[in-house]
Amino acid sequence: MAEINWLELGLNFLGGFGLFLFGMEFMGKGLQKAAGSKMKNLLGILTSNRFLGVLVGAGVTALIQSSSATTVMIVGFVNAGLMSLTQAVGVIMGANIGTTVTAWIVSLGEWTQFLKPSVLAPIFIVAGVGLMMFAKKSQARSIGQILFGFGGLFLGLDMMSGAAKPLSGLEGVRNLFVVLGSNPFLGILTGAVVTAIIQSSSASVGILQALALAGLVPWSSAIYIILGQNIGTCVTALLSSIGAGVNAKRAAFIHFLFNLIGSVIFMILAIIAFQFLVPQYQNILINVTDISIVHTTFNLLNTLILFPFAGTLVYLAEHIIKGKEQSEEGLQHLDERIIETPSFAIENAIKEVIRMGRIASQNVDTAINALFERDEKKIQQVFDRERSINAMQQSINMYLVKLSNASLSEKEHLTVTGLFHMVSDIERVGDHADNIAELAVSLKEQDLKFSEQAQKELKDISSIALNCFETALKAYEFSDRSIAQQVLPLEMQVDKLEEKLRSRHMKRLVEERCDPLAGILFLDMISNVERISDHASNIAMLILDENRILASEE
The missing domain is CATH 1.20.58.220 (Phosphate transport system protein phou homolog 2; domain 2)
Structure with missing residues (x-):
């Protein structure tokens, strides 16, 4: 086996990750522009009906490509007095579902040869640049921005997986993922720390999928890392609530509580499954589509399980984070x-x-x-x-x-x-x-x-x-x-x-x-x-x- 140039590998992986992040951000902004006034009309849907809140949270997150950003926005709404904690719970739950969209976009490459990132990236980039440069209507230019963002995302994914490919031949790297799969707490901690650092669960799942494309990730480590990623994504909202009102802090804490409880429940189920029900799956390599399925299934089931207990989450947040919301004479609607x-x-x-x-x-x-x-x-x-x-x-x-x-x-x-x-x-x-x-x-x-x-x-x-x-x-x-x-x-x-x-x-x-x-x-x-x-x-x-x-x- 040829010797690995670690500097080149690291630079290619980081460059690919940078492109992936840029593409995701650029695509999200294009989606927001294309949605236009339809986005602001969603605010009127945020009534005390938590089910509608879940749908709105999922829809907004699918558009802006970040559950962290949606939750931070919800903290802002609560801080500005535009949304109650009860309304916020449903939207936070929906945000976790909406964030799975990015993972499914990444999965396209496994379905047919034509949908592989290396094929789609140049097509989307050329089409996007053409629309942005030559289209006269703003709506068409926004679509161009979306396509260009898609292209950047796919190109970044292709660079990351290509850079990680040589690692599949290293026994030490394979053993590292086996250790993460055999130790649930270590796997969850890894997912939480990486996601907290980059402040995006979508991007963190993208990295995991790139490593899976390189043939490095077994089922057990993937599941525990995904559970950790859902905890790590709460850090952004928790940080944004610093200096905000009491209810804004409670909204951020509800997000953390929701993901923590769900992760603990599914960690216990995963341990039981790998130890007693399907032990053969523990060290079998997972593919990109399966990561999307696991990610989506976790967030959907977590919402279904905890949705009836939304009032309990609000009750816990109010009793753990004590204090009264102070009325301010200054700005009331801006955050x-x-x-x-x-x-x-x-x-x-x-x-x-x-x-x-x-x-x-x-x-x-x-x-x-x-x-x-x-x-x-x-x-x-x-x-x-x-x-x-x-x-x-x-x-x-x-x-x-x-x-x-x-x-x-x-x-x-x-x-x-x-x-x-x-x-x-x-x-x-x-x-x-x-x-x-x-x-x-x-x-x-x-x-x-x-x-x-x-x-x-x-x-x-x-x-x-x-x-x-x-x-x-x-x-x-x-x-x-x-x-x-x-x-x-x-x-x-x-x-x-x-x-x-x-x-x-x-x-x-x-x-x-x-x-x-x-x-x-x-x-x-x-x-x-x-x-x-x-x-x-x-x-x-x-x-x-x-x-x-x-x-x-x-």
Whole structure:
């Protein structure tokens, strides 16, 4: 037997593994882009029905090619208050089923000669590159990305198995796998450690399949390593829950508990089977398809066994990880873990921006009341809330910057860009509320008063402007073009009324029917109110322009 060049073997295996990871990641991003808005619609399915949660978890994981990423996303949902622990359990169980898809893709090569990685890789890569470079429609380019990812995955698998092939002739390497098969705890530990390091059970199973292609892995070691991989995949979610809320920690712990209990149950069954029922299978080499079958069977049976005990898992998590969820005045819908699936992250970003808009609207209303009532308490509320709005603007913008660097479709890029503009408009509305509160302070300090006519005029224009802003928020919240079109006439009405009131007020000043100092504040007031309606118009145009752009693209 020729001497093995260990450096070349190691580099080829690591290079293949890198390609495998890249292909899996690239394919997952292409799938997300192709799914588009369908992904965010899955969030509405996540009701208290745990069975639907299992289906959603499996579907999302099949798309993003990582149960770890799905579970991290679920931790983010729980931390953002968008999902209860009971809802999370079903999705976590489904994620374990969805992660088996990658193993089945890898298994294709064993079925026919045409489906071997060495044959499929160049076909998919050429087809993928062609679509990405020359296709005009974004959907076609996304399909190209999926095909290119497939090609990279198959090429990486072929490189890994090719690099490991010479090891099949080494007795020491074969004995190592025999030891892992005869010692369940060592086999499980190996699978858990490798998966924890690379933070992907799909990739870890891919390595195992590459070694199986090289004729190195017996049945017993494969089963114990697969059980360990399901425990190791929990590490990513556990790490992501550090610094999160109590319920987020519980969600990560439920994932760990689910996989640990399942692994222990099947480890006992495997030991009984290899010792008493089918001892001849212990050292027989396993093939790639059989690894997929074992991986899928374990996750399906584990879900079927523990699904009725989902409430018990929640109970254990709540009693082991004690503490109360603290309500935060800051962001409620955003969590960086969710960015792993941009369509969900955008949906939540919209909710948070709308929430910021509602706070700004409330602040305008409070400021107007403070002006007429000269209420110091309300004035202070406006100033305090304005600081919160400014903090929200900074946090949301930082989140949107990170989101804009994720894998987005053209429509999603358009939405994120619109959210940047909308956050700026809302923050400016908050500034105008602050300005009105400052005017209230000046009125009180200088003991100035508006005439009854002036007060009525201010109330009229303020009411229309506030209605204009709230209508714009509603239009954006529901992405409703017909509601957005209602904003523009209201904004024009405010503009005309502002000109009319300014002219009337100048006449009162000339006729000395108004205090000049109060008159200046009156003009400042209607100017601030008019600017609020302008920002409302900007928000409405985001909906109208986005619809127009998308319609022209179609």
